Every structure is written in C-alpha cells, then in structure tokens.
Amino acid sequence: MRKQRFLVLEDGTIFKGYRFGSDKEITGEIVFNTAMTGYQETLSDPSYTGQIITFTYPLIGNYGINRDDFETLTPTLKGMVVREACELPSNFRNMASLDETLTSYDIPGIDGIDTRQLTRKIREHGVLKAAFVNDEDNIAAAIEALKTAIFPTDEVAQVSTKTAYVSTGNDLRVVLIDFGKKENIVRELNLRGCDVTVMPYNTTAEEILRLRPDGVMLSNGPGNPQDVEAGINMIKGILGHIPFFGICLGHQLFALACGAETFKMKFGHRGANHPVKNLATGRIEITSQNHGYAVDPASVRNTALEITHTALNDGTVEGLRHVSLPAFSVQYHPEASPGPHDPNYLFDDFITLMTENKGSVLNA
Numbered sequence: 483m484r485k486q487r488f489l490v491l492e493d494g495t496i497f498k499g500y501r502f503g504s505d506k507e508i509t510g511e512i513v514f515n516t517a518m519t520g521y522q523e524t525l526s527d528p529s530y531t532g533q534i535i536t537f538t539y540p541l542i543g544n545y546g547i548n549r550d551d552f553e554t555l556t557p558t559l560k561g562m563v564v565r566e567a568c569e570l571p572s573n574f575r576n577m578a579s580l581d582e583t584l585t586s587y588d589i590p591g592i593d594g595i596d597t598r599q600l601t602r603k604i605r606e607h608g609v610l611k612a613a614f615v616n617d618e619d620n621i622a623a624a625i626e627a628l629k630t631a632i633f634p635t636d637e638v639a640q641v642s643t644k645t646a647y648v649s650t651g652n653d654l655r656v657v658l659i660d661f662g663k664k665e666n667i668v669r670e671l672n673l674r675g676c677d678v679t680v681m682p683y684n685t686t687a688e689e690i691l692r693l694r695p696d697g698v699m700l701s702n703g704p705g706n707p708q709d710v711e712a713g714i715n716m717i718k719g720i721l722g723h724i725p726f727f728g729i730c731l732g733h734q735l736f737a738l739a740c741g742a743e744t745f746k747m748k749f750g751h752r753g754a755n756h757p758v759k760n761l762a763t764g765r766i767e768i769t770s771q772n773h774g775y776a777v778d779p780a781s782v783r784n785t786a787l788e789i790t791h792t793a794l795n796d797g798t799v800e801g802l803r804h805v806s807l808p809a810f811s812v813q814y815h816p817e818a819s820p821g822p823h824d825p826n827y828l829f830d831d832f833i834t835l836m837t838e839n840k841g842s843v844l845n846a
C-alpha cells in the first residue's frame with residue numbers, strides 16, 4: 483500500500499495523491515513546467531529554489547537519473563508534483579530512480595495528481611502558495627497557514643557559491659557571477675575554450691575589475707531580481723569597463739542596473755518550446771525558459787537599452803542590449819540541456835564581443 487499525501491493550495495483546493503521521495507511536509511510557491519524531457523536538469527536547476535514544480539508531461543522519471551546531467555549537485559527545489567512517477571526507469575545511463583534520488587536529497591514528491599486540472603488552476607489564478615500534507619486531519623490548518631505564509635527572499639544567497647573557484651580553459655578569461663548558476667553555462671563557456679572563474683553573487687565591481695577578465699557572465703538564479711541589490715550595483719560598476727552577457731536573472735539584473743523595471747508575471751514561462759523572435763534577423767528561435775519575473779517593456783524606453791528579442795506567445799521582453807556599450811542579455815536559456823539549441827549562437831556572440839573588445843574596454 484502506498485502512503486497517501488495531499489497537495490493543498492492557498493485558495494482551499496485539495497488534491498489527493500501518493501508520496502514519493504522524502505516524507506517531509508513542505509510549503510512553497512507552486513509553478514508548472516511544460517517540458518516533455520529534461521526532468522533531471524529541471525529538478526536540479528537552482529532557479530527553482532523554494533518552488534514546488536508541477537510537471538505537465540504525464541510520465542516523469544522514465545529514463546531515470548544519471549551521473550552527468552545535474553545542473554547543480556544539490557537540488558534546492560521544495561517539491562515535485564507529477565501525474566505518474568516511473569518506478570522502473572530504463573536507460574543505459576540510468577543510475578537511480580526519481581524516488582531514490584529525491585529521497586537521498588530529502589525532497590518530497592507527490593504523484594497520482596491530475597496535473598492538467600492543477601495547471602489550469604495555476605493559469606487562471608496565477609502562481610499560488612501550496613503545501614504537501616501527509617495527514618488528512620491537518621489539511622484545514624495547512625490551508626489556513628498558507629494564507630499568511632511569507633517565503634524567504636534570500637534564495638540567491640542560499641545557492642550561490644561561497645568561495646570563488648576556477649574551471650580551467652586556455653583562451654578568453656571569463657568571470658561567471660553565480661546567482662544560482664546552471665552548470666551548463668560553465669560547460670558552454672569551457673567548450674569554447676574560456677577559462678571560467680566562478681564568483682559569489684555579492685562580488686563587487688572592484689573585485690572583478692582587479693582580475694581584468696575578458697568578459698563577465700551573469701548567471702540565472704532564483705527569486706525576485708529586485709532583492710539582489712549587490713548584483714545590480716556590481717553591474718553598474720562593470721558596465722562599459724568589461725563586456726558582459728546576462729542570462730535570465732542576469733538579464734533582469736542588467737535591466738534594473740540600467741534603470742528599467744521588472745514585474746512579477748501571472749504564471750511565468752517554464753517549458754522547452756517557447757517561441758522567441760530575434761528582432762534583428764526576424765528569425766524565430768524555439769527556447770527553453772524558466773522565469774516568473776520579466777522586464778517591463780515601457781520602462782526600457784527611457785534607458786540606454788534596446789529590446790532585441792520578444793516572446794511570440796505574450797509579447798514580453800526576451801532580450802536586451804546596450805545601445806553603445808558591450809553588454810547584452812536574454813531572458814531564456816541558450817545553455818538549455820537537453821535543448822532546444824536554437825539560441826546556442828548567443829555564446830558565440832559573447833565570444834565575438836569579448837574578442838572584439840579585448841584589452842580596449844577596460845581603459846575606456
């Protein structure tokens with residue numbers, strides 16, 4: 483007999499399902515992701531810190547968990563909601579089931595949930611606070627507690643590296659500011675020969691300038707960009723001195739540093755098939771996304787920024803560049819694993835930007 487578990491929402495909705503992973507009871511913001519593959523990368527993406535992820539694809543865990551595909555070695559999501567968690571995965575790289583993996587990280591999951599109904603609810607209402615409850619008798623109290631629950635706002639500090647370290651390459655020298663980075667950003671830079679120094683989220687502009695890198699990469703990360711003041715100040719200090727490229731949270735921080743504004747979206751973009759238009763070429767890129775905040779397009783008008791990419795589904799801002807200084811960013815994920823790889827060219831653009839400005843910008 484499998485142990486039961488309840489998923490309850492702040493609006494009083496109750497879903498009954500079964501436990502997998504940890505027995506722990508948790509609360510968090512519930513979001514949904516529509517990707518059909520890549521659950522290992524998703525569950526280990528630090529941008530989900532504090533969140534409960536609903537997977538809309540109905541079978542999760544079928545190719546197991548392997549050694550190589552983690553975006554970070556210690557996942558920090560709060561919980562997983564799935565229709566069916568596969569118990570007997572099959573793949574030549576498989577090393578553990580979803581259940582075994584989540585248990586080892588003490589992260590709870592619930593399966594047997596009508597994830598279509600749940601997702602419709604999130605789409606209509608917007609993201610909601612939610613809780614996993616094991617005992618039926620505690621449901622009413624859990625819903626009551628959710629109504630006034632306040633979640634932490636220091637997620638970036640929780641997941642960022644505490645000390646700097648190097649992932650060695652033999653070409654351009656890049657400082658990667660770790661706001662909760664996905665490992666694949668390091669892999670993409672190393673693949674192009676870059677020597678990558680990963681530094682904590684609160685590294686100052688002076689500390690970076692002292693290293694005289696060829697470029698700075700601003701990573702993705704969890705939470706509200708407006709809470710990451712250290713990052714915003716650092717970006718103001720390196721703008722015009724070192725070329726940089728921002729991804730997701732890094733993109734939002736770049737916008738804030740240049741005087742634009744961000745807002746919380748109703749239910750965000752989380753999936754692997756979001757069409758984005760590159761306004762310079764007119765080409766449509768299919769992209770992987772995971773964000774709950776976005777840059778306000780009206781606020782960009784009064785800045786030195788230009789919108790380079792927009793979302794076809796809802797017209798939101800997907801890319802920015804500075805009109806005169808070597809800096810650009812995207813809201814989506816060019817490093818996406820398992821893909822899609824359409825936006826991968828952005829790393830090559832970053833290499834070109836660093837090469838063109840090598841040695842010159844620092845003295846500007």
Ligand SMILES: NC(=O)CC[C@H](N)C(=O)O
Nearest residue numbers: 702703730731773774775
């Ligand atoms: N993947 C990310 O970097 C997400 C950025 C930010 N936490 C958001 O939700 O919008």
